[in-house]
Amino acid sequence: MSSKHAVSAEALERFNNPRNFGPLDEWDGHARITGPCGDTMEVWLKIENARIARAGFVTDGCGPSRAAGSMATELVTGKLVKDVLRIKQKDILHGLGGLPKDAEHCALLAANTLGAAIGDCQQRKQTARQCSDCSTAECPSKQRRADESEEEFRDRQALGKRMCQIGYKLLVMSGKGGVGKSTVSANLAIALALAGKRVGLLDVDIHGPSIPKLLGLDDSQVVTHEGELVPLEIGENLKVMSIAFFLPSRRDAVIWRGPRKYGAIRQFLKDVAWGPLDYLVIDAPPGTGDEPLSVAQLVGQPAGAILVTTPQDLAIADVRRSVSFCEKVSLPVVGIVENMSGLVCPHCGGKIDLFKTGGGEALAREMNVPLLGQIPIDPEIVTCGDGGIPYIHRFAGSPAAQAFNGAVERVLSRSQAASTTFHLSSPTGDNA
Structure with a gap:
């Protein structure tokens, strides 16, 4: 000291x-x-x-x-x-x-x-919320649809009941691969947990799940209890679920078409014992295919998307498509995170721009969405990811960790403003 x-x-x-x-x-x-x-x-x-x-x-x-x-x-x-x-x-x-x-x-x-x-x-x-006594008249889970069976209605009601216990759902997307989306998802979830939030982290990248590796859970398996899938826990208030936990070998490929992927994501949302959460962070695969579409259709409100990009023109062009996707499925964009935004010199602390600069900021202005943060390159992020060590745990005082925490503060502000039916528990909150 x-x-x-x-x-x-x-x-x-x-x-x-x-x-x-x-x-x-x-x-x-x-x-x-x-x-x-x-x-x-x-x-x-x-x-x-x-x-x-x-x-x-x-x-x-x-x-x-x-x-x-x-x-x-x-x-x-x-x-x-x-x-x-x-x-x-x-x-x-x-x-x-x-x-x-x-x-x-x-x-x-x-x-x-x-x-x-x-x-x-x-x-x-709060009294445990039950669909039978829920006072939300417009809740779609209250009434059986004319075209669904009793079993389908009960299944939809079970999903609705589970989602009602989750304050805000954050879908983390990217227009293309290789921009560090999963790294952002993992560190965002950990930063929210460190801020005192009850957080779930769901990896729906069916064909390339990487969250277990990033968090040191690569050899973990899921257990069931009373018909529910039990998520793995990190610390006091972070729960994790991934398709990788169900694979016999990490070398196994998942070769599924759209309907089966939709079914798996629905099961993760409905059958995992998430419990009451303030945030569910959902790491989607790159692009605007089956997985993000399934999530957008299933999670209900309040929900929003975080779009991850890098400063290059190619990545930014793909994010424009992600914004268009969100508009078409009525998913609000919480904001943009620009990853790999320059390199902090380890000697002088100055910023070295390795790529074109300001792309994420310009895109945020163009699309009229917030810029949540600009995460600088730090070789230790790669080292931590390969070792299964949360970066913001190991290097809490680094510029990149501070940028993650700044992004979290903006996420908290945006999501609290949008969340009108769930009380969030944050030292930065404003609820009675």
Whole structure:
């Protein structure tokens, strides 16, 4: 850690004597998150009359983690829940009088865990949604269609019930291969999970699934429980499913036509025990074929697409087709991510433009969609992907990781504005 003169008296006091340390005997919300540095924090909240009556925390981390957890729980006690959701990393740092630069991430971990505990409380208060008592009159799952059998109706109702437990579905697309779409999907899902979200990551690239390799799950298999497929879990709040988990050998090719691919994707959405999620990130294959079309037809609202491109003209031309696809299937475009956007010099920190620059930004203006982020090239992204290590875990302070996190902040803002029927649990949120 940095020298002691960088630690304020407020922070130093909480290093040694953290307040509110320990779990609550009675609580309404609880969350546990492990940050990129390896520190784990848990927060418990007791809510009375829409205010935080008591808060407690524990951490296995260093002094800054104890100080950040202490300050976070002090800041929220007595406050309205809607005000607590506005507390961010900077507020905790301000309360502590600052932390050493290499320990500021501890305040982010505290803010994220706090937000996740609020979300847990909100979820516990919600009655399990059943199609039979759903108050949404326009829900298509309430009435049997004239052209469907009773079995088909029950199947469609089961899919609708599952999707109702998912706050926002994000379809990650690219117009062509080789632009780093799956890498963006994986790191986006992990960044959302680190922000305290409950996240599912579904790999529907039927013919070329790569999510398991990127996350170190290459040799994993799926189990079933009470007729449901159990997704693999990474950390406290990220669940993963891929067709690769069902293949006897990673060398096996999947040779399926459209109807069978549609059936597999429907099964992933309907039969996987996702549980309540804030986000389901869906990694689609390149192009606008069967898989993205199936997802768009099945997931319902709220949903949106993230389009991944690189600065070259060829990739950008293909993204235009992806935007056209989204318009035709009524899938809102959340935004564009420009991957491989220059190289950060490891010596001076300056940006070296290896390809044509500004293509993603220009396309976003042309198509009137947001530019979510520009991810620079970092050789460690490839190294981490080959080793099955999440990049933003290993290199949390890198320019590329910061760009991923910036994109996540914009995704949170866009999706929260669009999501009107599901309460999201984020420290950056604004729900009561």
